[in-house]
Amino acid sequence: MYYVKAPAKINLTLDVLHKRPDGYHEVEMIMTTVxxxxxxxxEVREDGAIHILSVDRFVPNDHRNLAYQAAKILKEMYNVKLGVSIKIEKNIPVAAGLAGGSSDAAATLRGLNTIWNLGLTLDELAQVATKIGSDVAFCVYGGTALATGRGEKIQKLPSPANCWVILAKPTLGVSTADIYGNLKINDITHPNTEQMIQAIKKKDFELMxxxxxxxxxxxxxxxxxxxxVLKEQMQKFGADAVLMSGSGPTVFGLVNQESRVQRVYNGLRGFCDEVYAVRLIGDRDTLA
Ligand SMILES: C[C@](O)(CO)[C@H](O)COP(=O)(O)OP(=O)(O)OC[C@H]1O[C@@H](n2ccc(N)nc2=O)[C@H](O)[C@@H]1O
Ligand SMILES: Nc1ncnc2c1ncn2[C@@H]1O[C@H](COP(=O)(O)OP(=O)(O)OP(=O)(O)O)[C@@H](O)[C@H]1O
Incomplete structure (x- = not known):
């Protein structure tokens, strides 16, 4: 079995510029991996079939799985005769705003590139990724990046100041399409994307x-x-910045002092079953 890591992402910024004729929204967002x-x-299959093995009851075991779609599209585009069995060990909460499915698809593309011996570059894999979902191209590269278009145009950024990230996911899943659908374009307070880029480049935690x-x-x-309510709690327990990731519902808090991580984590455990204290990865080389 050949193993590939599929990390979650958070959105440090997410701005919407306008709604496009194709129904998607033109976005400008900065994402980073945790x-x-x-x-x-x-595992390569000689019979050409694609099989998904997943024990998580919220993750589909068939063609609806984004990892399945990744394998199918790659196989068709590059005329591959081999198949694959894909085992998914799920740690990222599902329908959480953390791009779990997108990252599984991206990791599948990277892994198949190796075990099917395709010799494609990350840029070529990212092209394939755009056919699967808006977040998949970013997940192919990982690290930190500015994403534009519908999210598929990726410009690499350096890794931000290192810090802890507390993730808290309430027990509800949201539909990304519903959230974009309810957005009132004329009623938006835009984040300062340029300032965030400067904060990342200077590794300035406070500015970030x-x-x-x-x-x-x-x-x-x-x-x-x-x-x-979860956001308020996270603020109260002392996170330095608190924001919802993607379309939600996961809320993340940035904390740079190790002594405060435990306080925020323990405080939230009282309100929320799914709480994680992780670190920013921020650097794409860690996927290699
Ligand atoms: C919310 C984010 O996760 C932030 O990173 C992404 O913008 C969404 O990425 P995703 O889940 O990969 O999204 P997709 O699977 O491509 O699209 C799901 C649905 O979200 C809406 N959608 C998505 C991306 C975008 N730029 N505009 C949209 O309006 C569309 O209704 C689309 O049918
Ligand atoms: N490999 C997968 N892992 C998790 N969900 C998957 C996967 N493949 C397909 N799905 C479906 O996609 C839906 C959204 O799951 P996912 O965890 O990718 O959402 P998300 O974190 O909100 O994604 P994003 O942040 O990209 O919008 C799930 O309800 C599930 O039915």
Whole structure:
């Protein structure tokens, strides 16, 4: 079995510029990977079939799985005769705003490139990724990046100031399409993406905390008030910056002092079953 790591992402910023004629939203967002990861095991099959093995009851075991779709598209595009068995060990919460499915698909692309001996570059794999979902291209590279277009155009950024990330996921899943669908374009407070880029380049933790922003947050908070409560709790327990990731409902807190990590983590455990204290990975080389 050949294993590949599929880390979760958080959005340090997420801005929407306008709605496009194709129904997608033109975005400008900064994403970075954290060290909460699924593990994808791949085994070549001589019969050409694609099989998914997953024990998580929320993760589909068939063609609906994004890892399955990744294998199918890659196989068709490059006329591969071999098949694959894909084992998914799920650690990233599902439908959480952490790109779990997208990262599984991206890891599958990277892994198949190796075990099917395709010799493709990451840029070529990212092209394939855009056919699977908007977040998959970013997940092919990992690290930290500015994503534009519908999320598939990736410009690499250096890794930000290192810090702890507390993730808290309430027991509800959200539909990304619903959240974008409820966004009122004329009623948006835009985050300062340029300032966040400067904060990352200077490895300035305080400026990074001052620059976080996600225009989807208000939409999700209105639909699910429990997410707002979680945000307040995270602030109260002393995180330096608190934001919802992606379309939610996971809320993350940035903390740079190790002594405060435990306080925020323990405080939230009282309110929320799924709490994780992880570190920013931020650097794409860690995927290699
Ligand atoms: C919320 C984020 O996760 C932030 O990173 C992404 O923008 C969404 O990425 P994703 O889950 O990979 O999204 P996709 O699977 O491509 O799209 C799901 C649905 O979200 C909406 N969608 C997604 C991306 C985008 N730029 N505009 C949209 O309006 C569309 O209704 C689409 O049908
Ligand atoms: N490998 C996979 N892991 C998890 N969910 C998957 C996978 N493949 C397909 N799905 C489906 O995708 C849905 C969304 O799951 P996912 O965990 O990717 O959401 P997300 O973290 O909100 O993604 P994003 O942040 O990219 O919007 C799930 O409800 C599930 O049915």
């Amino acid at each position: 060290d909460l990861a699924d593990r994808i095991g791949l 905390c001052a620059s976080v922003g996600n225009v989807l947050e208000d939409v999700t908070l209105k639909l699910y008030p429990e997410v707002a």
